[in-house]
Structures are given as C-alpha cells and as structure tokens.
Amino acid sequence: MIVAGIDVGSLTAKCVLFEEKVIAYSIAKVTPDLENTAKAVYSDAVKKAGVSAEYIVATGYGRNKVSFANLKVTEITCHAFGAKSIFPSCRTVIDIGGQDSKVIAVENGVKNFVMNDKCAAGTGRFLEVMASALNVDVSKLGELDEKADKPVNISSTCTVFAESEVVSYIAQGEKVENIVAGLHNAIASRIAAMAKRIDLKPDVVLTGGVAKNKGVKRALEEILQIKILVPEEPQIVGAIGAAIVGKNYASRGRKSERF
Ligand SMILES: Nc1ncnc2c1ncn2[C@@H]1O[C@H](COP(=O)(O)OP(=O)(O)OP(=O)(O)O)[C@@H](O)[C@H]1O
Numbered sequence: 001m002i003v004a005g006i007d008v009g010s011l012t013a014k015c016v017l018f019e020e021k022v023i024a025y026s027i028a029k030v031t032p033d034l035e036n037t038a039k040a041v042y043s044d045a046v047k048k049a050g051v052s053a054e055y056i057v058a059t060g061y062g063r064n065k066v067s068f069a070n071l072k073v074t075e076i077t078c079h080a081f082g083a084k085s086i087f088p089s090c091r092t093v094i095d096i097g098g099q100d101s102k103v104i105a106v107e108n109g110v111k112n113f114v115m116n117d118k119c120a121a122g123t124g125r126f127l128e129v130m131a132s133a134l135n136v137d138v139s140k141l142g143e144l145d146e147k148a149d150k151p152v153n154i155s156s157t158c159t160v161f162a163e164s165e166v167v168s169y170i171a172q173g174e175k176v177e178n179i180v181a182g183l184h185n186a187i188a189s190r191i192a193a194m195a196k197r198i199d200l201k202p203d204v205v206l207t208g209g210v211a212k213n214k215g216v217k218r219a220l221e222e223i224l225q226i227k228i229l230v231p232e233e234p235q236i237v238g239a240i241g242a243a244i245v246g247k248n249y250a251s252r253g254r255k256s257e258r259f
C-alpha cells in the first residue's frame with residue numbers, strides 16, 4: 001500500500017510517498033494558503049514517483065488545513081515513529097524546526113516530550129536571524145563552524161539581544177567563523193536545558209531542517225556529551241513518520257480519523 005505523509009510545518013511543507021521505504025519526496029516553503037501548499041508538495045511527490053497514494057496522513061502545525069488527508073496525527077508522534085524507522089536504536093528525538101524545537105523520549109511510541117514554541121531562541125528562526133546579521137546563507141553555517149578556532153560567548157538567550165551581541169562582535173572585527181560557532185553553542189545550550197527536563201537516553205536522533213547544519217550537531221554533541229545520529233534527509237522525518245502511522249492504521253482496516 002502506498003501512503004503519503006504530509007508534514008505542514010511553520011516554514012516548510014514536506015511530503016513523502018512511502019511503501020516499504022520512501023519512494024519519492026518533496027519539500028517546499030509554506031505560503032499563507034496551507035491547503036494549496038500541501039496539495040503542491042503532494043502533487044510534486046506524486047509526479048516524481050509516478051504513482052499516487054491510496055491513503056494520506058497529515059501532520060505538523062498546519063495539519064488541520066489539509067482537508068484531503070484521511071488521517072491527522074500530531075508531529076510529536078510522527079517524529080518519534082519516523083526517527084525509530086530510520087534508526088531502530090533511537091530512544092530520544094531532538095527536532096529543531098523553523099519555529100519550535102522538541103525533545104521526545106521514545107519507547108514503544110512517545111513516552112514523554114518537552115517543547116519550546118514560545119520563543120525563537122533554540123529554533124531555526126534564531127539561526128536565520130543571525131545568518132542574516134552576518135550576511136551568510138543558513139546553509140553555509142555548518143562549514144563556517146568547522147573553521148572556528150575560538151568560539152565567542154553569546155550570553156543572551158533572547159534572540160533580539162543575541163543579535164545585538166553578534167553586531168558588536170562584527171564591529172570588534174571578530175572572525176565570522178567564531179561568531180557562528182558561538183551561536184551554535186548558544187542554541188545547543190538552550191536545547192540541552194530542555195533535554196534536562198526529560199530522561200535523555202541514547203541513541204539520540206536529530207531531525208528537522210536545522211539538523212542539516214553540522215555545527216548544531218557538533219555543539220549538541222559537546223554540550224550533551226553524547227553521540228548524535230542524523231538521518232540522510234532529516235527534514236522529512238516527520239512526514240515519514242506520518243506515512244508509517246498511516247500504514248499501520250489503514251492496515252487495521254480503519255479509514256479516517258483525527259488524533
Ligand atoms: N541546508 C540547511 N542548512 C541549515 N539549515 C537549514 C537547511 N535547510 C533548512 N534549514 C533550516 O531549517 C529550518 C526549517 O526546518 P523545518 O523544515 O524542519 O521547519 P518546520 O517543520 O517548517 O518548522 P516547525 O517544525 O517549527 O513547525 C529553517 O530555519 C531553515 O533555516
């Protein structure tokens with residue numbers, strides 16, 4: 001059975017077509033029209049795969065706008081199922097998206113989770129603001145981190161004040177690489193504070209678009225003193241999880257429901 005998982009996040013929409021494994025996927029920026037954004041990523045994935053889905057599951061912050069989905073599931077559940085399908089040894093998921101971050105304890109499903117969705121610090125938005133202040137692309141932050149020799153200390157947890165610190169480091173002539181590494185250390189310490197609130201057990205899997213940034217992985221490994229696993233395409237883990245939950249659900253003969 002071919003199932004589609006559609007994750008409509010706050011910044012990007014992701015769709016995977018899944019059978020025994022991912023057949024095709026698509027990622028696009030969200031527009032204010034969430035339903036059409038979801039339709040567009042689904043159509044693109046179908047075009048790439050050359051087949052359409054028999055069952056569709058929506059997740060993410062915009063899931064309730066996907067009227068053509070058979071099932072709607074929370075993203076916490078989907079990230080847990082998605083990460084576990086890629087790394088069966090996974091017992092903790094750290095998902096860092098555009099506007100929130102979550103630490104999820106996984107057993108047979110979700111055991112517990114903590115979430116930050118009230119403040120930009122500790123999210124992709126924090127790094128986007130800082131990349132813009134440094135005039136670099138977010139996709140280059142990981143390479144810059146590798147070249148740091150003495151990361152700066154960013155003392156503010158607030159994004160607005162941290163940006164002022166970045167501006168003053170630039171004015172002092174500090175190397176961009178060291179500012180970037182300091183920012184990665186700041187985001188990692190924010191996530192580590194969240195992680196302390198649950199029992200962080202290995203293996204830890206990092207998901208979400210920010211997991212593509214190797215500097216964030218480096219900083220988290222240093223601060224948590226633990227090895228972190230990153231899937232080949234971390235941004236689609238929630239969509240993979242949605243498809244897997246849907247597959248299990250549909251195979252039990254159920255058709256349509258909201259979680
Ligand atoms: N190649 C890349 N390198 C570094 N960061 C990246 C890269 N691609 C995407 N990102 C970052 O990933 C973030 C978006 O992640 P993601 O798509 O997981 O968010 P989302 O699911 O829409 O948000 P949320 O889960 O908070 O609702 C953005 O902040 C973006 O800057």
Ligand SMILES: [Mg+2]
Pocket residue numbers: 009010060075097098208238
């Ligand atoms: Mg997300």
